[in-house]
Amino acid sequence: MEERKCMRIHLSIMDTLSVVNGKWKLVILSVLLNGKMRFRELSRVTGISPRILSKELQELEMNELVIRTVCDTKPVTVEYSLTEYSKTLDEVIDAMNRWGIKHRERLTGRKPNVKTGTLTQLAESN
Amino acid sequence: MEERKCMRIHLSIMDTLSVVNGKWKLVILSVLLNGKMRFRELSRVTGISPRILSKELQELEMNELVIRTVCDTKPVTVEYSLTEYSKTLDEVIDAMNRWGIKHRERLTGRKPNVKTGTLTQLAESN
DNA sequence: CAGTATCCAAAAAGATACTG
DNA sequence: CAGTATCTTTTTGGATACTG
Numbered sequence: 001m002e003e004r005k006c007m008r009i010h011l012s013i014m015d016t017l018s019v020v021n022g023k024w025k026l027v028i029l030s031v032l033l034n035g036k037m038r039f040r041e042l043s044r045v046t047g048i049s050p051r052i053l054s055k056e057l058q059e060l061e062m063n064e065l066v067i068r069t070v071c072d073t074k075p076v077t078v079e080y081s082l083t084e085y086s087k088t089l090d091e092v093i094d095a096m097n098r099w100g101i102k103h104r105e106r107l108t109g110r111k112p113n114v115k116t117g118t119l120t121q122l123a124e125s126n
Numbered sequence: 127m128e129e130r131k132c133m134r135i136h137l138s139i140m141d142t143l144s145v146v147n148g149k150w151k152l153v154i155l156s157v158l159l160n161g162k163m164r165f166r167e168l169s170r171v172t173g174i175s176p177r178i179l180s181k182e183l184q185e186l187e188m189n190e191l192v193i194r195t196v197c198d199t200k201p202v203t204v205e206y207s208l209t210e211y212s213k214t215l216d217e218v219i220d221a222m223n224r225w226g227i228k229h230r231e232r233l234t235g236r237k238p239n240v241k242t243g244t245l246t247q248l249a250e251s252n
Numbered sequence: 253c254a255g256t257a258t259c260c261a262a263a264a265a266g267a268t269a270c271t272g
Numbered sequence: 273c274a275g276t277a278t279c280t281t282t283t284t285g286g287a288t289a290c291t292g
Contacts, residue, residue, distance in 0.1 A: 010153045010172065012226030013219070017152065019229065022264075023143065027136045034135075039274050046136065049266055054275055075272090075273050092225055093139070095217040100138030102214065103145065149285075165254050175286055180255055201253050201292090257290075264283070271276080 016092070019063050024048055024056050029065065029086060030093050036069075036081035065089070142218070145189050150174055150182050155191065155212060156219050162195075162207035191215070 020026050027046055031037065037045070043053050057080060060066040065086040069079045146152050153172055157163065163171070169179050183206060186192040191212040195205045 007171075009156045009159070009223050012223045012230065013152050013156045014149075015226035015230050016222040017149065021147075021149065023147065024265095026139050026143065030135045030139045043274095045133075049268090050275060051267090051277085052265060055264095070274095073273095078274060088228065089225060091221040092218070095221045096142040097135050097138045099215060099218055100141035104138065104141050169254095175288090176255065177257085177287090178285060181285095196254095199253095204254060253292105255291085258288090260286085262283105262285075264281105266281075267279090269276105269278085272274095 019065075020089070020092070022056070024052065025060060026093060026096065028053075028056060028060065029082065029089060030097065032066065032080060032082045032086075033093070036079045039078050039080065042080060145191075146215070146218070148182070150178065151186060152219060152222065154179075154182055154186065155208065155215060156223065158192065158206060158208045158212075159219070162205045165204050165206065168206060 020029075024046070028042065028048075031042065031045055039050075039053070039057075042048075042057075043050055046053070048056070057066060057068070061068055064083055066080050067083050069081065071077045071079060146155075150172070154168065154174075157168065157171055165176075165179070165183075168174070168183075169176055172179070174182070183192060183194070187194055190209055192206050193209050195207065197203045197205060
């Protein structure tokens with residue numbers, strides 16, 4: 001029984017990971033929290049190359065986490081935005097956001113600063 | 127300014143991912159939530175091969191999330207357990223655990239069952 | 253038992269050029 | 273602009289045998 005409870009929690013963690021795992025999915029979702037964004041802008045803001053971004057967005061769309069809207073402009077533009085269902089992930093994103101901030105503070109001993117590099121760079125410089 | 131806020135959230139998400147990303151780290155932590163466990167048992171329960179498990183545990187140890195304790199038995203055994211600091215990740219783990227359960231219910235329309243395979247298997251069978 | 257060494261397969265990511 | 277195609281590199285994960 002103890003075994004089963006343990007199985008269950010690690011199964012559900014793996015289920016979540018099967019949807020949002022990888023370097024980019026949660027980043028994309030967290031950016032879209034600020035509102036809809038077009039493909040290229042999303043690519044620029046996140047630094048994700050078009051090929052990867054396209055793939056990630058398709059997967060997020062398949063999992064009903066983002067919506068792709070083609071705008072009747074000239075030339076055509078495409079907007080990506082969050083679905084209602086994606087709101088159920090807010091707890092996860094918020095928790096990771098908060099933890100990331102605290103963890104960086106812990107490592108740097110000061111408030112997070114956009115200009116500072118990644119944590120791995122920081123850790124390696126120690 | 128809007129841009130900076132957006133940068134900040136996705137920076138902190140990436141910071142968190144830099145520590146717990148990958149297929150296994152959160153799974154390992156979630157298993158250790160049930161208490162300390164020895165190397166081999168951890169390998170058996172999670173299904174992680176020794177080489178990977180060893181590497182993951184070392185990384186978790188470097189980030190002060192697990193403690194490795196050598197026990198003076200014959201032959202020597204080694205116990206892994208969570209650190210105090212790892213408790214700060216509880217929110218993240220809980221959120222992912224809850225989301226995984228809900229998401230599986232949504233896809234299967236029934237209570238989660240350990241006997242059922244992974245969600246990707248489920249999704250592909252549709 | 254705990255872990256490393258070796259070798260290998262698969263997945264993920266990236267650069268860049270190109271198309272409608 | 274939005275995305276795909278192509279090619280390459282890097283990262284990750286896994287099987288298995290071996291050592292103290």
